[in-house]
Amino acid sequence: MVSARLRELLGLLPVGLLVTAGFTAVLISRTEEVSNLSLTYGAVFLGLCVFAHFFIRARLPDADPYLFPLAALLAAFGLVMIYRIDEELARQQAQWFVLGLAFFCATVILLRDHHSLERYRYTIAAASIVLLFMPRLPLIGAQTNGAYLAIKLGPVQFQPAEFAKVGIIVFLASYLAETRDVLVRGRVPRLSLKHFGPLLVVWGAAMLMLVFIRDLGSSLMFFGGFLALLYVATSRISLVAVGAAMFAAGAAFFASNVSHISDRISIWLDPFRPKVVDDEGYQIAQSLFAQADGGLFGTGFGRSLLELPGGGTILPAADTDLIYALIVNELGLFGATAVVLVYLLFAARGFKVALLARDGFSKLLAAGLTAVFAMQVFVIVGGVTRVIPLTGVTLPFVSYGGSSIVANLVLLALLLIVSQDARRDPERAHGGLA
Amino acid sequence: MNRPIVHLFALFTLLFTVLVVFTSRWSVLEAQSLTDSAANRRPLLEQQKIPRGLIYARDGTVLAANRRVGSRQTQRYVRRYPTDSLFSHAVGYSFIERGRSGLEQSENSVLTGTGSEFATLVQELSGEQEGDNLRTTLDSRLQEAARSALGSRRGSIVAIEPATGRVRAMVSIPDFDPNSIPDSFEELSSEPSSPLFNRATQARYPPGSTFKVVTAAAALDSGRFTPSSQVSGRNNKRISGVPLQNFDGEDFGQVTLTEALIKSINTVWAEVGSDLGKREMLRYMRRFGFGTEPPIDYPRNQLAPSGIFDRRGRLVEPDDAIDIGRVAIGQERLQVTPLQMAMVAAAIGNDGELMQPTLAHRAIAPDGRVRQRFRPDRLRRVVSPSAARGVAGMMTSVVERGSGTAAQLQGVRVAGKTGTAERGAGINQAWFIAFAPVERPRIALAVTVEQAEGTGGEVAAPIAQRLLEVALGARGATSSGPAAAGGF
Numbered sequence: 072m073v074s075a076r077l078r079e080l081l082g083l084l085p086v087g088l089l090v091t092a093g094f095t096a097v098l099i100s101r102t103e104e105v106s107n108l109s110l111t112y113g114a115v116f117l118g119l120c121v122f123a124h125f126f127i128r129a130r131l132p133d134a135d136p137y138l139f140p141l142a143a144l145l146a147a148f149g150l151v152m153i154y155r156i157d158e159e160l161a162r163q164q165a166q167w168f169v170l171g172l173a174f175f176c177a178t179v180i181l182l183r184d185h186h187s188l189e190r191y192r193y194t195i196a197a198a199s200i201v202l203l204f205m206p207r208l209p210l211i212g213a214q215t216n217g218a219y220l221a222i223k224l225g226p227v228q229f230q231p232a233e234f235a236k237v238g239i240i241v242f243l244a245s246y247l248a249e250t251r252d253v254l255v256r257g258r259v260p261r262l263s264l265k266h267f268g269p270l271l272v273v274w275g276a277a278m279l280m281l282v283f284i285r286d287l288g289s290s291l292m293f294f295g296g297f298l299a300l301l302y303v304a305t306s307r308i309s310l311v312a313v314g315a316a317m318f319a320a321g322a323a324f325f326a327s328n329v330s331h332i333s334d335r336i337s338i339w340l341d342p343f344r345p346k347v348v349d350d351e352g353y354q355i356a357q358s359l360f361a362q363a364d365g366g367l368f369g370t371g372f373g374r375s376l377l378e379l380p381g382g383g384t385i386l387p388a389a390d391t392d393l394i395y396a397l398i399v400n401e402l403g404l405f406g407a408t409a410v411v412l413v414y415l416l417f418a419a420r421g422f423k424v425a426l427l428a429r430d431g432f433s434k435l436l437a438a439g440l441t442a443v444f445a446m447q448v449f450v451i452v453g454g455v456t457r458v459i460p461l462t463g464v465t466l467p468f469v470s471y472g473g474s475s476i477v478a479n480l481v482l483l484a485l486l487l488i489v490s491q492d493a494r495r496d497p498e499r500a501h502g503g504l505a
Numbered sequence: 506m507n508r509p510i511v512h513l514f515a516l517f518t519l520l521f522t523v524l525v526v527f528t529s530r531w532s533v534l535e536a537q538s539l540t541d542s543a544a545n546r547r548p549l550l551e552q553q554k555i556p557r558g559l560i561y562a563r564d565g566t567v568l569a570a571n572r573r574v575g576s577r578q579t580q581r582y583v584r585r586y587p588t589d590s591l592f593s594h595a596v597g598y599s600f601i602e603r604g605r606s607g608l609e610q611s612e613n614s615v616l617t618g619t620g621s622e623f624a625t626l627v628q629e630l631s632g633e634q635e636g637d638n639l640r641t642t643l644d645s646r647l648q649e650a651a652r653s654a655l656g657s658r659r660g661s662i663v664a665i666e667p668a669t670g671r672v673r674a675m676v677s678i679p680d681f682d683p684n685s686i687p688d689s690f691e692e693l694s695s696e697p698s699s700p701l702f703n704r705a706t707q708a709r710y711p712p713g714s715t716f717k718v719v720t721a722a723a724a725l726d727s728g729r730f731t732p733s734s735q736v737s738g739r740n741n742k743r744i745s746g747v748p749l750q751n752f753d754g755e756d757f758g759q760v761t762l763t764e765a766l767i768k769s770i771n772t773v774w775a776e777v778g779s780d781l782g783k784r785e786m787l788r789y790m791r792r793f794g795f796g797t798e799p800p801i802d803y804p805r806n807q808l809a810p811s812g813i814f815d816r817r818g819r820l821v822e823p824d825d826a827i828d829i830g831r832v833a834i835g836q837e838r839l840q841v842t843p844l845q846m847a848m849v850a851a852a853i854g855n856d857g858e859l860m861q862p863t864l865a866h867r868a869i870a871p872d873g874r875v876r877q878r879f880r881p882d883r884l885r886r887v888v889s890p891s892a893a894r895g896v897a898g899m900m901t902s903v904v905e906r907g908s909g910t911a912a913q914l915q916g917v918r919v920a921g922k923t924g925t926a927e928r929g930a931g932i933n934q935a936w937f938i939a940f941a942p943v944e945r946p947r948i949a950l951a952v953t954v955e956q957a958e959g960t961g962g963e964v965a966a967p968i969a970q971r972l973l974e975v976a977l978g979a980r981g982a983t984s985s986g987p988a989a990a991g992g993f
Contacts, residue, residue, distance in 0.1 A: 303509045348544040360547055362531040363539035376550055385550065404532045408525050415521050422514045426507050434506050438513065445517045449524065456527035 075136040075494075076128045082140030083124060086147050087117040093151030093372055100373030112154070116147060116165070123172055130179050131491040135424055138490070141417045142468055142483050146476070148410065149469035152397060155373045156390050160471055167473040171480035178484035185488050189432060192245040199238030200276065202231035207283050220286060220463050232289050233465070233478035236296070236443050237485070243273070243297060244435035247304040251431065254305045273297050274314065278321045285331045287322065288450045288462025294318050295450075296443030303425075303438045339460035354387050355454075355461045358396040361386050362456070369403030390471040392463050395455045410469075411452065418445040424486055427493040437489045440482050553581040553601055558616040558636035560596055560608060563673075563866060566645040568596050569609065584609075586683040588645070591652060594703040595643055595675040595864060597804075598683035603690045607703075608864055610804045612639050615868045615877070637876050640866040642671035650975040651676040654968040660935075660954035661704035663847035664972060667946045669881035670851070670860030672801070673976065674950075675844075677704040706799070707809045709840035710953055713924030713961060714769045714908075715936045716835035718849055718896060721766055722857075723789035724777050725895045726888035732763045732895050742772040744830035749775050766899045767907035769923065771834045778833020786829050792887040794848050794859065796820060800884065801844070801862040811845035814838050835924060843951045846938050851949035853900070854920070854940030857893030859884045901943050909937065911966035914979040918943040921969065923961035924953075933957050937965035941973050948976040 091113030120143045127139060146168060154161035182188070188195065206212040211222045221228050247254075277297070280290040294314075302311045326332050334351060342352035342359075364375060375397065377384050389397050399407040421441025428434040447464055454461035465475040531539065540548060560569035571582040584599050586592070597607015605613060618636040651662040651674045664674040681693050681700040693701050702708070724730040738757025741748040751757070751771050757764075765773035778786055790796065790812065798808035813821045813832055821827060831837035844862065852859040861882040868877040888896075900920035903909045909921040920943045924936030935957035940949035950972060957964040970981050 299513055303506055303513060306506070306509045343542065343544060356544060359531050359539055360542070360545045362528065363536040363545075364547055365532045366536060367533055376547055376554070379550070385547065399528055399532050404529050407528050407532070411521050411524055411528075415518060418517050419514060422510050425510050431506065434510070438506075438510050442513060442517075445520075449517070449520045452524045453520075453527075456524060456531060458523055458527050 075133060076124070079127065079136040079139055080121075080124055082137060083117070083120050083143060086120060086140060086143045087113060089144060090116050090147035090151060093148070094154060096372035097151060097155045098373075100371065112150075116150065116168075119169065119172060123175065126176055126179070127487065131487050133494040134487040134491040135420050135494070137420045138417065138424075138483060138486060141413055141420065142479070144413055145410075145417075145468035149394070149466075149471075151372065152394055152401075152469065153390050153471050155401070156377065156384070156397070160390055163473075164471050164476070167476045170473065171476040174477050175480040175484045178481050179488060182485075182488060185436065185485060185492065186430075186432060188241050188436075189245045189248075192242045195238045196242035199235040199242065202235040202238070203276075203280060204283060205231050220284065220289065227473075230465070230472065230474040232284075233472075233474040234481075236293065236447070237440070237478060237482050239293060240296060240300070240439040240443050241436065241485075243300050244432055244439045247300055248430075248432040248435050251304040254301075254310065255307065270301070270314070274317050274321070277318060278325070281322065281325050281332065282329065285329065286462050286464075287332055287335060287460055288454060288464050290322075291459070291462075292443060292446045292450045292464060295446040296439060299442035299446070300435055300439045303442075304431075304435055335460045335462070339457065342457075354393065355457060357386050358393050358455050358461070359457065361393075361396040362399040365400040365403045365407075367403050367405060369399070369401045369406055372401055375400040388463075391465055392451065392461070392470070393455055394466055394470050395452050398469075411448075414445065414448045414467075417441075421445075421486055424490040424493065428489055429493055433489045433492060437486055440486055444479070444482060549601055550581075552617055553583075555617065556582045556635055557584065557599065558618070558638040558868075558871075560616070561638065561640045562592075562643045562645040562648070563641060564645055568592050568641070568643070568645075569599075584683075589684065590680045590682045591645070591648060592643065593680040593683050593700075594677045594705060595641070595648075595672075596683070597807075598686045600687050602687050606701075606804065606807060608639070608641065608803070611802050612865055612868075615639055615865070635871045637871070638869045640869060641864050642666075642673060642866045643675070643864065644673045644976075647674040647972065647976055648676065650674075651972055652678070652680075654971045655954070658954050659698065659704075659956065660952070661708065661843040662950065662952050662968070662972065663705050663843045664948055664950040664976065665847050665851045665862055667851040667854035667940055667949045668860065670862045670884075671866070671881070672862055672864050673948065674972070675703075675705045675864075677702070677708075703807050704953075705843045706801070706803060706807055708842060709809055709811070709814070710843070710934050710936075710955075711926035711928075712835040712839060712841040712846060713926035713934060713936050714771075714835055715846055715849075715922050715924035715938045715951075715961070716833070716839060716841070717766060717769065717774045718853060718900065718922050718938065719790060719793055720774050720778050720781075720786070720833040721762070721899060722793075722853060722888045722892060722896045723781055723786060724762070725892035726789070726857075727781060727785060729780070730762055730777065732761065732899050734762045735759055736762055736765055736773045736776070738765060738768070738770045738773050740772060742776060744772070744775045744779060745828040749831070763899045763902055766922070767902050769908055774834045775830035779830040781829075781833075783827055783829040784823060786833060787823050789887070792859070792885060793852060794845055794884075795841075799842075799844055799848060799862055802865050802879070809842055811841035812839070814840055835926065843953050846936070846951035846953075847949055850938040850940050850951060851946075852887045853893050853896050854946035854949045855893075856890040857886055857888040859887050897940075897943055900939075904939070908960070908962040909939070909966050911962055912937065912939055912970040912973065914941065914970065914973055914977070914981055917941055917973070917977055917979045919970075919973060920946075921966065923966060925960040925962075928956070931958060933960060933964075935959060935961040935964035937961050937969045939966075939969050939973065941977060948973065 094112045153164050205222050221230050277290045277294040298311050298314050326336050338352045342355045348356045379385050386393055418441055425434045425437035428437055451464045451466050453459040465472050467479045556571045567587050570585045572585045574583050575581050597609040599605040599609035616636040655678045659678050662676045665672055679698050679700040738760045740751050740756040749772055757770050795812045798810050815821050828837045832839050861884045863879055865879045867875050870876045897920050900922055904912050904919045904921045908923040912919050912921050919941040921939035926934040928934055935954040938951045940946040952965045952968045954964050974981055
């Protein structure tokens with residue numbers, strides 16, 4: 072039987088092919104000649120991936136063999152798309168990827184056993200909440216499109232929600248692993264405030280996020296992750312239903328009372344109204360126009376209409392929030408479906424890790440991380456395709472952005488650590504080969 | 506805890522399926538309506554990325570070409586008009602900032618290569634799209650002659666081949682340099698002299714006596730008159746109850762119909778119009794093309810119909826009260842475009858058959874194949890050949906010994922009719938419509954000058970003479986000048 076690590080290495084082959092072919096396609100469309108620069112890009116990226124592979128081989132020999140190649144595939148794909156938009160951005164993104172790999176390795180090295188996270192759960196929770204609200208702080212907070220999602224430290228912009236999402240899942244997994252017995256056995260009317268308290272706190276936090284960060288998308292992502300965890304922990308649809316209803320009620324309340332959110336919703340319902348279409352509705356309208364231009368097969372890498380004669384791009388935020396629209400534009404319905412499928416495969420492997428995990432905390436951690444990851448994909452792709460109102464979260468591994476790449480590689484590291492713990496050969500474990 | 510995890514995965518599979526469904530909704534199912542949306546600037550920008558087809562005169566002169574601008578990523582093509590203002594109205598312009606006009610608009614699908622289904626399929630497969638070149642019917646020598654003949658005088662000239670309907674020249678003064686449209690559109694459109702306005706197709710001028718050609722054609726075709734019919738040229742005849750004066754109040758006595766056209770006797774032609782009656786006159790006008798925009802391959806928003814307009818500027822209905830006698834001599838809120846008057850001359854010159862006026866000659870693929878020939882199209886028979894020949898004979902006499910002598914050529918018989926519509930004290934709208942050679946007309950034209958300090962015979966006929974010289978390669982019979990002109 073082929074070992075897990077060999078399967079991982081083989082899984083990296085399509086990554087190398089994709090990144091080389093992608094860069095070549097972009098270069099051809101740009102200069103009508105292939106320079107060996109595309110091969111260099113492919114080789115460097117593949118080199119990084121192979122390095123990560125050997126690192127995993129050494130430190131996490133039994134971990135899931137597909138998660139890393141899937142993430143690398145998405146990252147390679149993102150790099151090609153970003154390169155197509157702007158060479159300089161692609162160079163920076165590659166640097167972010169290197170930094171992300173450093174964080175990945177550091178997490179694996181420092182966190183030999185993820186159970187040790189349970190000890191710091193309140194610290195992690197508090198730190199995450201602080202992170203989430205930092206964009207509202209004066210001086211360092213930054214507002215984009217009316218939402219507070221980033222902080223600025225000098226030249227560096229940083230999206231704390233990306234890190235907070237990992238922290239909050241760690242806290243919730245740990246908390247629910249401990250209290251789930253009560254929540255499962257207790258009848259809903261008899262559950263005391265003591266048990267429900269923290270859940271109310273989470274709900275309250277989601278509502279506060281709606282008000283303070285003003286971003287429907289990220290609060291939906293957080294609360295969705297939370298409900299997923301609650302469901303996995305308790306198997307009780309009733310609790311999830313109560314939670315969902317509370318979120319819906321809160322969202323509806325704020326939607327009619329906070330102008331920023333109600334604007335977002337009215338834009339979502341009809342972005343093509345005159346005036347709106349060139350103003351607040353411009354982003355989503357351009358997103359849909361770009362997708363319409365893609366058709367079944369797309370225009371091909373680098374062949375869509377993006378740059379405007381006067382500078383700038385016709386598709387706003389093409390490298391971050393709206394990158395999925397650019398993917399549909401250039402690779403068509405088929406290419407975009409393939410990308411969604413890769414995310415679904417990633418989610419499948421993540422949930423597989425949760426299935427195989429041996430204890431409650433590990434199961435909840437893996438399921439929660441996977442759920443919040445998948446939720447993020449749904450929120451941004453759903454926003455871009457007008458399934459839900461468009462909000463500003465990144466497409467994991469694909470969008471440009473250091474915070475996103477680093478945080479998602481940390482998330483991947485945690486999943487692999489849990490997986491290593493679940494799949495390791497008990498005998499070898501006793502041998503101390505961690 | 507494993508069952509809920511499986512459920513969760515099922516839920517996300519469902520959610521991701523929704524994403525794929527919505528992606529297909531925008532990218533495929535509703536793609537067309539999104540592409541057609543008015544707010545979508547992509548199609549406009551895309552069209553700039555492909556080189557538009559070139560526009561040529563019939564003689565091969567390039568009238569519209571492309572200039573490549575921008576760096577590799579933002580490379581696009583911008584229109585360039587090598588002949589500057591010479592063809593400004595006929596060819597028009599095409600700029601992303603200001604849209605399109607003229608042939609650039611009416612033949613846009615040819616010029617962008619979206620005209621034929623087959624072409625787009627090939628282009629889709631090869632990934633390269635390029636527009637077809639357009640060869641027009643316009644003759645750059647004649648166009649040049651027409652513009653220099655008008656000089657700085659406001660007015661318009663339209664020249665048509667009677668047998669084919671092909672437009673050989675279309676001039677409107679003042680004109681503009683289409684190359685300057687992106688920078689100075691605002692100024693041009695607010696200029697009081699309206700240089701962007703195509704007087705040839707949009708101006709509504711009083712036709713003056715040139716309209717007597719229509720009345721004469723109706724009179725002969727009705728069978729109630731012949732060129733030698735005796736009619737009374739008395740001054741101060743009552744037309745619709747109101748006395749009508751001849752030019753300078755002259756009294757002519759009994760004359761033939763031909764004589765009445767040579768001398769352009771108002772009272773004769775008003776009486777002929779009244780005798781024919783409103784319905785008959787309107788029927789012949791409609792056959793000549795009055796009442797609707799001419800069916801030329803030119804943008805509809807740059808075409809005006811000719812006809813009788815009421816005080817609110819609307820075309821009158823047959824049931825409205827009309828002083829048809831005064832209409833018959835070109836008065837009474839009758840307003841015409843130079844194009845319409847050229848069509849009148851062309852129909853008479855083509856034995857009474859009106860050809861559809863066209864500007865496009867053929868569409869040529871980038872590889873040189875002829876993609877489409879725009880063949881001459883017969884619109885309708887306006888009057889019988891004998892009536893047309895009768896009118897042609899009368900018009901020939903006008904040039905030989907009437908008000909149109911300034912248009913005579915050596916060795917070539919010219920048929921014509923002058924027109925002078927008073928616009929103020931000593932200020933006229935001067936007209937001349939003509940075709941030649943009479944035996945087998947190769948060119949028909951309408952010349953009009955605004956604010957002329959002279960009659961049609963003095964101002965417009967010499968211009969027509971110069972154009973006929975150029976078009977037919979003939980020499981003028983007299984040194985053109987007001988002295989040779991007998992009248993109006």
